[in-house]
């Protein structure tokens with residue numbers, strides 16, 4: 001069955017029952033506390049199996065005038081109904097070892113009684129019971145569809161408990177907790193359904209049928225209870241209830257209810273007169289009750305509390321996920337017939353759609369007609385000149401639900417006019433088939449005569465807003481659309497602003513590809529690490545620019561910057577004078593810190609991507625660091641040469657390999673080719689859990705990952721996703 005079937009079932013069931021589920025979970029938490037409360041009190045015993053029924057009764061007889069019945073409840077509490085000399089009847093908690101009273105039996109606390117009635121019937125008697133039963137039934141299906149969704153996500157039952165690939169916060173936690181709590185929730189709901197069916201007599205309760213005639217019983221010599229075979233054989237752990245005979249007449253007897261059967265016991269000699277094994281359905285009812293209430297086990301009560309809290313969390317996170325999807329709904333300004341630009345989206349979680357919405361808003365802002373829809377809505381677009389396809393990949397490299405029919409629709413709706421297309425693939429490198437559906441889409445479109453690919457297919461890893469922005473600005477340039485970085489996808493951050501003074505700066509010029517190094521220092525204590533990002537907001541457009549930080553001293557950092565002709569912040573940094581202050585915030589970027597555990601790290605960069613690595617090598621004491629760097633000409637490395645030479649000399653950098661792409665033919669090479677030349681070393685490093693850190697352009701990242709994948713496959717027979725799973729790849733590319 002398809003992913004969307006399970007997803008919609010899960011969602012529809014949860015929405016239809018969420019109010020009742022909240023109520024049932026909250027009251028369930030309170031009710032699960034009751035057995036814990038009872039079992040931690042003194043009158044609950046954990047040694048019932050060690051005391052035979054005969055001993056317990058003898059002790060009782062010593063202490064009490066007359067006993068009417070004794071009972072051990074599910075919370076291991078031994079209780080007796082006794083009559084004193086004055087004929088007063090009391091129900092007492094009894095210490096089985098002595099037969100002494102531990103106090104009169106207490107009624108349940110009013111809060112538990114209130115929670116119980118609310119939980120069982122919502123104070124609405126049969127109607128309420130019906131609804132609660134129905135909700136338990138729906139909860140079973142919510143749990144089952146949750147299990148199916150998790151299996152789909154994890155790639156089958158075998159991988160149910162393998163590590164979960166992290167995507168967005170709430171979907172990730174929904175699955176993490178779901179995996180552990182789905183089974184207890186399923187047990188909770190199934191037992192709830194059973195109890196409800198029993199209450200409505202849909203599952204009939206059984207009647208004990210003992211096969212004997214009391215009239216035939218005869219009086220005999222009274223034995224001591226200690227010598228009663230039935231009472232010697234069973235202990236208090238086996239006991240549910242023992243009813244004493246009403247009178248000393250021979251036709252009266254003991255009725256002994258054990259866990260599995262009921263016995264009729266002669267009151268004179270203790271012989272078993274008749275026995276009745278409870279039917280299987282009674283055992284199910286008994287265990288359903290225990291499993292549903294947690295009675296008898298503190299541990300299971302705690303699991304039930306966790307499951308109830310889990311249900312509340314799933315409702316909360318489920319709504320968060322749903323609202324995120326709804327937020328990215330499509331609202332078009334123009335009819336499809338008149339639009340020059342058409343954006344079609346393949347998305348399940350809604351993030352791709354929010355990126356598409358950002359592009360849509362920008363095109364609209366520039367006064368062009370654009371139509372946004374899902375890929376399954378492909379049809380004839382008579383005015384379309386540019387088709388932009390933005391699609392995620394799911395499952396085993398498959399299409400998201402709203403793009404599954406795209407291939408068929410392409411055939412069904414041929415366009416009359418020629419058009420250009422650009423494809424943007426959203427995916428995660430943690431999956432073996434990275435952006436596979438985007439590539440499939442490209443293959444489908446390649447077969448169309450009227451369609452021409454305008455830009456090479458671009459992939460976006462882990463919903464990187466930086467990578468998307470880069471693509472969008474590049475695409476806009478080609479289309480001659482002065483697109484701006486959309487504000488709404490780069491979440492505004494509230495960062496503490498620091499005053500940083502420029503302590504050192506190199507000059508940028510054309511021969512250095514307009515790159516320069518700038519050192520910034522704070523008078524006050526700064527908390528940051530190499531790999532964190534410096535956020536500078538330009539006053540001109542109120543938008544944030546991010547630079548990778550290299551930490552070179554306690555409160556001092558270095559940035560490698562490329563000056564863009566019209567770049568607001570890069571020019572501001574380039575023009576800043578020594579000791580002049582600028583205001584900036586620090587964004588933690590834990591994913592790109594030097595790994596704590598790995599002893600060896602291979603750093604790969606192009607151009608200004610070297611920035612964070614300059615800090616890492618400057619502060620390195622114990623790690624074996626290797627740097628591969630690529631630039632256009634030898635000269636472009638000059639700003640970094642002194643620092644890398646110093647690091648090599650003091651061994652904080654073990655090796656340095658440089659690639660220049662615009663030097664003489666024989667020297668011309670790319671950084672990914674350096675890796676291929678060192679394939680044996682790289683393969684060994686991959687095997688030994690060395691971490692690879694990549695910083696620089698997206699194009700270089702793609703090429704480097706391709707080389708690493710190749711080396712892994714050839715030398716170690718392992719694809720790159722294997723190493724990604726082992727957290728050996730850290731990337732910060734733009």
Ligand SMILES: Cc1cc2nc3c(=O)[nH]c(=O)nc-3n(C[C@H](O)[C@H](O)[C@H](O)COP(=O)(O)O)c2cc1C
Nearest residue numbers: 347348349350351352392393397427428431434435
């Ligand atoms: C269950 C599941 C399976 C996925 N499978 C793949 C995959 O095979 N290849 C890939 O590149 N990305 C895969 N991804 C990552 C998504 O494509 C990526 O997170 C994308 O940005 C989600 O976009 P959406 O929120 O618009 O659906 C998968 C994600 C999930 C949750």
